[in-house]
Amino acid sequence: MKRIFITGALGQIGTELVAKCREIYGNDNVLATDIREPEAGSIVAEGPFEILDVTDADKMEQLIADFKPDTMMHMAALLSATAEQKPLLAWNLNMGGLVNALEAARKYDLQFFTPSSIGAFGPNTPKKNTPQVTIQRPNTMYGVNKVSGELLCDYYFTKFGVDTRSVRFPGLISYIKEPGGGTTDYAVDIYFQAVREGKYTSYIDRGTYMDMMFMDDAIDAIIKLMEADGGKLINRNAYNLSAMSIEPEMVKAAIQEHDPNFTVDYDVDPVRQGIAESWPDSIDTSCARGEWGFDPKYDLTAMTKRMLEGIREKENQKA
Template sequence: MFKTALITGGNGNLGRLVAQHLEAIGTKVVSFDLPSSEGAHCEPRHAVVLGDMQDQSLLEDTLTAYKPDVVIHLASMLSGSSQANPQLAWEVNATSSIRLMRLCLDRNIGPFFFASTAATYGPDLASPVALNTPQWPENIYGATKVAVERMGVYLKLKQGFDFRCLRFPMVLSPSAPAGAMTAYPSHAIAAAARGDNFTMPVAPSTGMSTLYLNDVTRSIVEICSAPRAALTQHAYNLHSYVFTAQDLVEAIQSRFPEFTCGFTPGSPTDDLILRWPDVFDDRAARADWGWEPHYDFDATVEALVQFAKSQS
């Protein structure tokens, strides 16, 4: 197992869970994140570096000081903020990521894990989406992710860089950001736990390929730990289940019978999710490193309900 791991975006929701997973198996975790995330980590075994991904000197100093043997790169502007500021999104998501990969290559650090997205494929694809489906995203967020994927593979093929990549579909999280377009399942369950009504930002029949956050966390640690020779692909798709908004309402009402809900067909969120596939082909991940989701739809809902109850 790894002695020291550097996690960029390490104070975020996903980064903290990955850190906890690694710490539980004895890995020292160094979290690199924005100064605004200060205070998110309090575990005594953590080292926390506060700074911006665009600060190359700080990245160099961090790698030199802590000498990680694995880098898990999660830091990224999300889809909405990327669309609002495409130039900054390119600098943070693409340029800074490629710079970090080169710094790791120069220091012989690896594996290097990159968190990508199923949005790299673009919309309106038939399910299941195969790994070799051409990637033509229609937003800047997806474009930045494709750029980093391509450079990672280039460095892997030409210079032996240990680049590993997962493309995640919609991820459901208990602590979903309020402004996240695809976080409505978590928000709906939280509303039900408070005794509030809710309006789904999609039509009843809208759904897409989904993972629960705990499966995402585990998949990152698993692919980083897999023998390099076992990985036949440069990047892997993951998938667990598909559900519709109506499925979600029924699952909530089975636990909160008084819950009432409306829908918003034709909204921007509805249009976005309708154009995303229901299934991404994850057979390569299952064959190469034993990927298997632990959370189906019902287990995900139950986990979200229990978290919501603990907060209400």
């Protein structure tokens, strides 16, 4: 990768991906795009930025023709809980935007990345140590979008030779950007509320295990996969990723190591709880580790320390 075009740059992943890519590849070699302008002071605004609705194929291709990237990272999507509330919007944005992005990658010979998710699995998928290749019959619109996206990326690779690569992200945890409509976002919000209120009300029930990963590890994984030798990639769309399998009481205990007075109670949201229960408890990441060296650095203890420190620093800057 030398010159990178990123959609959905103001999202949870996109914000930090833009910053890391600019750090590695140079500020002017990363064009960030999103449907809205970045806020004043946003790290995304510190380099090239263009407004882009990913359902506008002509605008997308014009920007690519002008910028002349060699790589496209398509991050624009409606997340799981929001997609379930607005399924037709989710289909049109998630699938329409992906088709436009893949077509642009085909026409301009771009290396291509888009994230899939553990949401691509469903209630019939093995829940423990979920294999890389297994049954995928999700019962959410977000999951349907992600399975369709994996297959579509496979198609563009085998039919047109587009160098498509992807991962199935678990819940991603970061203090840079606050939650944005995902089922796993309780594991972000719990840290913000721990710092701000000293307590948290969880919409996910105790004992509900889901795979998670600290955002730094997720960003490093994207870049490592995109820089990997394509000849060694077997399961290119999409690799299982995870750093930990956790449930709310485990996060509570980790926070209490720093704040013994922190408390959690529960007001379970049946929609998001139902989505969570349809996903695996833990997934097998051996293919990602073996084919391109996936190796997350943060466990729950290290992540909790970093999250609390980062949020406290942000809160102090507001004061």
